[in-house]
Amino acid sequence: MKIFISADQFNFIRRQVQNLVNGQSTATDDGVINALKSMTLERVIGKFPKIVEEQIQLLQPITMIDNKEQAEAFLSKLKPYVIPFKVSEQGIKKLFPKAKKLKVPSLDEIDLREIVYLSWIDRTSNKRYIVINRDNKLIGIEGSFTPSNQKGVCSLCNSHKEVGMFLAKEKGKEQGTFKTRGNYICYDSNSCNESLTSLDKLYEFVDLFK
Helix, strand or coil: CCCCECHHHHHHHHHHHHHHHHHHHHCCCHHHHHHHHHHHHHHHHHCCCCCCHHHHHHHHHHHHCCCHHHHHHHHHHHHHHECCCCCCHHHHHHHCCCCCCCCCCCHHHCCCCCCCEEEEEECCCCEEEEEEEECCEEEEEEEEEEEEEEEEECCCCCCEEEEEEEEEEEECCCCCCEEEEEEEEECCHHHHHHHCCCCHHHHHHHHHHC
């Protein structure tokens, strides 16, 4: 079977599995538990508009999960079918041609099956770089990043976490003028990636700057 699960879909499945395990810890009625399992499978399958029977069979065991250990085993079996983030060091550098001494994170140290987008902070320039893959095309955004030292709602994952203000400049309509746009995003991009269960907010963020 070919890989078919995107990282955000895998995060969605993981969240549904967690909800299922938590729900069973408080429910005692078999009918309620069975209904919860059916609803969980229905939600997961609904995340795949073009799902085929073979893929459904891979997801079907979600209805057999009764505890945390079984949940972890189920997710481990799904992991090989997650589509890795397609990126290369050279490809990243092409996105930011003005950054001559850009320090790109080591891709060998990143599990590319676990990220929806790639982000890092260049300490020498105090700039934050964001790379996403949209419709098989890499898009790069760079800007300043100022930690807020408090929790807020991230505009990417829509979770309540430690955030900071990301600001980027774009050329204005008149020559020599610039506009500054910004929004709050997670300080920890790894935590943000884990919370992304949909691409909608991520694409909205990119459209704001592009």
